Every structure is written in C-alpha cells, then in structure tokens.
Amino acid sequence: xxxxxxxVDDSETIxxxxxxxxxxxxxxxxxxxQARDGQDAISVLRERWVDIVLTDIxxxxxxxxxxxxxxxxxxxxxxxxxxxxxxxxSQTRMDSLRQAGIAGYLRKPCKPEEIRDLLHQVLxxxx
Amino acid sequence: MNGxxxxxxxxxxxxxxxxxxxxxxxxxxxxxKPDPDWIPTGxxxxxxxxxxxTMRIWTDPDFLVLLAANMLGIEEDDTAAAKAGPxxxxxxxxxxxxxxxTEAWGPGPAFHLxxxxxxxxxLLSSDMSDGYWVDADNHPVLFWCGNQQ
Numbered sequence: 001x002x003x004x005x006x007x008v009d010d011s012e013t014i015x016x017x018x019x020x021x022x023x024x025x026x027x028x029x030x031x032x033x034q035a036r037d038g039q040d041a042i043s044v045l046r047e048r049w050v051d052i053v054l055t056d057i058x059x060x061x062x063x064x065x066x067x068x069x070x071x072x073x074x075x076x077x078x079x080x081x082x083x084x085x086x087x088x089x090s091q092t093r094m095d096s097l098r099q100a101g102i103a104g105y106l107r108k109p110c111k112p113e114e115i116r117d118l119l120h121q122v123l124x125x126x127x
Numbered sequence: 128m129n130g131x132x133x134x135x136x137x138x139x140x141x142x143x144x145x146x147x148x149x150x151x152x153x154x155x156x157x158x159x160k161p162d163p164d165w166i167p168t169g170x171x172x173x174x175x176x177x178x179x180x181t182m183r184i185w186t187d188p189d190f191l192v193l194l195a196a197n198m199l200g201i202e203e204d205d206t207a208a209a210k211a212g213p214x215x216x217x218x219x220x221x222x223x224x225x226x227x228x229t230e231a232w233g234p235g236p237a238f239h240l241x242x243x244x245x246x247x248x249x250l251l252s253s254d255m256s257d258g259y260w261v262d263a264d265n266h267p268v269l270f271w272c273g274n275q276q
Binding site for chain 2: 011012014016024060087091109
C-alpha cells in the first residue's frame with residue numbers, strides 16, 4: 001500500500017517530471033493527483049483524501065502561499081502535510097512558509113532522491 | 128544589463144539546462160550564431176521586489192521538443208513532447224530567473240516572480256545584440272536580462 005500525493009503546479013511539464021521522479025525514486029505511490037493551481041487543489045481536497053500536498057509557489061489564480069494559508073485555516077485540511085517545490089530561494093519567504101506550517105521545501109530543479117528524502121522526512125516510514 | 132545579474136544568469140542558465148533538461152551546454156561560437164533573420168520562439172518573465180527586471184530566453188522551435196522530452200523523460204517523437212514544448216521553455220526560464228536572483232543577491236531578498244509568457248518577437252533584434260549565447264546540444268539558445276535598481 002502506498003501514498004496518495006497531490007501535485008500542484010501550473011506547469012504541465014513540471015507535474016509530468018515530478019510523476020517521473022516518483023517512479024525513478026521507487027516511491028510507493030497509490031495515486032498521484034495533479035492540480036494546476038491552488039484553487040484546483042482546494043477543489044481536489046474537498047473530494048479526496050491525500051497523504052501529502054506538494055505545491056509550487058508562483059501560480060495564477062491561487063499561488064502556493066495562499067494555498068498553504070487556506071489549508072491551515074480549514075479544519076478539514078489543516079493536518080495534511082504540505083511541502084513546497086519552487087524556484088525561489090529567498091530565506092525570508094522560506095521562513096514565512098515555515099511559520100505558516102509547511103513541512104518541507106525543495107528548490108527546483110530537484111533530483112528524484114531529494115524528492116524521495118523529502119517524502120520520507122515528512123511521511124516517515126513507508127506504509 | 129546589470130553586471131551582477133548578467134554574471135549570475137550566465138552561470139545559472141548553463142546549470143539549469145544541464146540539471147533540469149540533461150543537455151550538454153557550452154558557449155556558442157561566434158560563427159555559429161544565427162543569422163539576423165532567425166525565427167526563434169521566446170519566453171519572458173518579469174520580477175519585482177528589491178529590484179525589478181525581466182529575463183528572456185530565445186531558441187529554435189525544434190529545441191523546445193528536445194527540452195520537453197528530456198524534462199519529461201520521453202522520446203522526442205512522442206506527441207506529448209511537442210505539445211509540452213512551450214510550457215517547458217517557460218518553466219526553464221522560471222527556474223533560471225528564480226535561481227539567478229538568489230545567485231546575484233543572495234538568499235535574503237524576497238522577489239515576486241510573474242507568470243512566464245511568450246515573448247514579443249519585436250524584442251529579438253535588440254536581445255541578439257547584447258544577450259548571452261550558448262550551444263545546447265547543437266541548438267543556439269539566447270538569454271537576455273534587464274534590471275532596474
């Protein structure tokens with residue numbers, strides 16, 4: 001039995017590359033659900049249980065920071081871990097996201113083993 | 128072009144093309160630069176914060192297919208590679224801008240990055256005169272950045 005992961009990124013290429021990386025890292029996945037922005041992600045979360053959300057920051061309609069704040073303010077979603085995968089390297093922004101409750105942060109481009117380590121750090125031992 | 132940012136862009140652009148798209152990248156020889164009638168595809172991305180600016184990338188339409196195929200781990204003749212080409216170019220630019228800003232000004236400042244868009248072809252001729260050229264798997268790629276303090 002594996003994990004259900006929600007990948008949130010406005011780039012179809014990045015979503016596809018992350019799905020590929022999950023396979024290369026031999027991660028035990030039940031399902032990888034994709035959303036193109038924060039609003040799409042919230043819609044998915046209203047319908048489905050996921051073990052973790054991996055989100056970009058810079059997206060149209062609702063970006064990653066807004067998504068994190070929206071999830072943490074909603075009792076139905078606040079305990080779902082969120083990790084950010086972004087091109088941005090500002091320590092100020094990372095500190096702000098950690099204060100908002102993110103569980104991890106990776107800088108793009110990232111390697112499959114970095115994604116594996118992040119998921120392992122956040123979710124613990126595989127199911 | 129701002130000196131610090133230009134230097135950062137030159138370092139980071141090569142690293143991103145190599146790490147994210149698994150390409151062999153080297154400076155483009157003067158004799159290999161495209162003719163003035165070159166018709167590339169371009170993308171641009173602006174940012175604001177402690178400084179404001181714009182970065183653009185221009186390259187052959189054929190190169191977009193290779194870029195997307197490498198990033199997705201699929202063959203170039205897969206129809207998904209052709210479909211994802213423009214998106215792959217915009218995302219590579221996004222990675223280059225985000226990493227170049229940190230390379231130039233360190234991890235302290237927080238910048239707001241806009242959403243990458245297709246670049247206006249009218250901007251190409253001026254970018255060709257003072258941009259930074261690389262050869263990526265035998266394709267010319269041009270980078271340009273402008274920054275206002």
